Amino acid sequence: MTSDNPSPSAFGGRLPAGDSGSAAVAMLPTYISALRNTSTGTVTALMTHIAATSLPPHTAGPFADQ
Incomplete structure (x- = not known):
């Protein structure tokens, strides 16, 4: 296994994915x-109020567990 090609079981813990309102919020579902x-x-x-004005939480929500 290389760092360029991680296995699906590379990490089994909890992963937070957040955005604070940058233009990259549109890529949150892809990320x-x-x-x-x-x-x-x-x-x-996790999204700040400003991020939620650009991308409604219900748009990113289906991609996450929480």
Whole structure:
């Protein structure tokens, strides 16, 4: 296993994925999907109020466990 190609069981803990309102908030669902594809842990999406004005939480929510 190399760091460029992690196995699906590379991490099995809890992973927080957050955004504070930058333009990258639009990529949060893609980022969460990538985390879920490379780990067996749970992914929690965290968003500030400002981020939620750009991307409604119900848009990112289905991709996360919490």
